[in-house]
Amino acid sequence: MTRFALTLEFDGGPYMGLQRQSHGPSVQQAVEDAAFAVTGERVIMYAAGRTDAGVHALGMRAHIEVEKPLAPFRLMEALNALLRPAPIAVLDCKVVTEDWHARFSCLGRAYIYRIANRRAPLTLERGKAWQVTKPLDADAMHRAAQALVGLHDFTTFRSTHCQSASPLKTLDRLAVRREGEMVLIETEARSFLHHQVRSMVGCLALVGMGRWSKEDVVAALAARKRQALGLNAPPDGLYFVRAIYPET
Amino acid sequence: MTRFALTLEFDGGPYMGLQRQSHGPSVQQAVEDAAFAVTGERVIMYAAGRTDAGVHALGMRAHIEVEKPLAPFRLMEALNALLRPAPIAVLDCKVVTEDWHARFSCLGRAYIYRIANRRAPLTLERGKAWQVTKPLDADAMHRAAQALVGLHDFTTFRSTHCQSASPLKTLDRLAVRREGEMVLIETEARSFLHHQVRSMVGCLALVGMGRWSKEDVVAALAARKRQALGLNAPPDGLYFVRAIYPET
Numbered sequence A, B: 001m002t003r004f005a006l007t008l009e010f011d012g013g014p015y016m017g018l019q020r021q022s023h024g025p026s027v028q029q030a031v032e033d034a035a036f037a038v039t040g041e042r043v044i045m046y047a048a049g050r051t052d053a054g055v056h057a058l059g060m061r062a063h064i065e066v067e068k069p070l071a072p073f074r075l076m077e078a079l080n081a082l083l084r085p086a087p088i089a090v091l092d093c094k095v096v097t098e099d100w101h102a103r104f105s106c107l108g109r110a111y112i113y114r115i116a117n118r119r120a121p122l123t124l125e126r127g128k129a130w131q132v133t134k135p136l137d138a139d140a141m142h143r144a145a146q147a148l149v150g151l152h153d154f155t156t157f158r159s160t161h162c163q164s165a166s167p168l169k170t171l172d173r174l175a176v177r178r179e180g181e182m183v184l185i186e187t188e189a190r191s192f193l194h195h196q197v198r199s200m201v202g203c204l205a206l207v208g209m210g211r212w213s214k215e216d217v218v219a220a221l222a223a224r225k226r227q228a229l230g231l232n233a234p235p236d237g238l239y240f241v242r243a244i245y246p247e248t
Helices: A027-039 A072-083 A138-145 A196-209 A214-223 B027-039 B072-083 B138-145 B196-208 B214-223
Strands: A002-010 A056-066 A088-096 A108-117 A130-132 A150-153 A168-179 A182-189 A238-244 B002-010 B056-066 B088-096 B108-117 B130-132 B150-153 B168-179 B182-189 B238-244
Touching: A002 A027, A002 A072, A027 A056, A027 A072, A027 A088, A072 A088, A108 A196, A130 A196, A138 A168, A138 A182, A138 A196, A138 A214, A168 A196, A182 A196, A196 A214, A196 A238, B002 B027, B002 B072, B027 B056, B027 B072, B027 B088, B072 B088, B108 B196, B130 B196, B138 B168, B138 B182, B138 B196, B138 B214, B168 B196, B182 B196, B196 B214, B196 B238
Parallel strands: A056 A238, A108 A130, B056 B238, B108 B130
Antiparallel strands: A002 A056, A002 A088, A108 A182, A108 A238, A150 A168, A168 A182, B002 B056, B002 B088, B108 B182, B108 B238, B150 B168, B168 B182
């Protein structure tokens, strides 16, 4: 058996999420089906993150194990050929040792969230950003965001369907900046709770509109209950950017 | 009658082009139909450029004339509401005098062409960039591009369907740069011939791959015949960026 580490890019629009679902198409199913077509083997794909329906990836990491002897470049090319026309691409493929696990070896995850802050409907960015029509104060959002950085009980910012054993997480970075009409929110942590990024972005958007203060964010965090959440941002603007692993 | 200048953004993917066509949907038809729904008037839209099927716009300028008294903001909001779900948005709308003509008053046009220079199939950028898998030397492309700047007979870089009276055009700018895996080509002129940008980009891509030298570009230009063209780039990567008008 050879273990291959994959770097995946995908448009999450057509999928129920990364993880295999009984009720619709998933990125996992598409990659596993392509791998079956290449190898004749029913492989299982493990990924660094389990992104939701509609969430995109620029550099998701995953691994599969294959019996058939294949060079990494050949496997990547074959997977890309067989994935067409699905909007999923393998950007990189390399052999790793059996102690390298896309999910369990991962030391950090980074996401970016894109808000299109404009009045006109989206055209080229449709499904690729969250449109917020009220003007956003990105500096106020950045200042409020710093209240969430560090070790906290993120129960307020966690889906009621979250399966994580603990709501305690350390948020390493949450930075907001404006680039023209786009407001970009970058965040990094060892791991995130289900819906955590979208929930943080939703509340920061309320701050940007002037409806919430930084103190409201602090109070929502301290409340430690989902009902204290101001707003959950839609999946369209969310991108899994990269996963970090120990140097090997 | 009031004349309104519009700034349009659109995803050209679903359209046969900007201009009304008998054989399929156009941006012009979509905007005129929306204007009819708002005003009950059969307006005609005039635009700064007549982009081809699949070509996008970030800031196309156009104008329409309306009898019904309407504030520009109200008209813009109504057009945007009625254009949904078409991927066309009115970014700006203002009243102009009757001597302002979107096409004939226009002093300059700017386009950007986006090449995704990578091996993996496109996912999020599909239909929004031209994928070139061979590595491109953007600096060599930029140097070769300078041979096209200035007043030239652009017959080689002109579609056989071009309706322009003369193939003589002055190209003001043609600049190539790399940003990560994207190679961006920006160009400006008072006006362009039909397919001129895509034809220039196609030949510059040959230079980037090392298949053409700067001298080959010079020779193609000097040949003044369409058969000397190396390659015509697809519409997917082309964006009309802005139109320039005299200060009023």
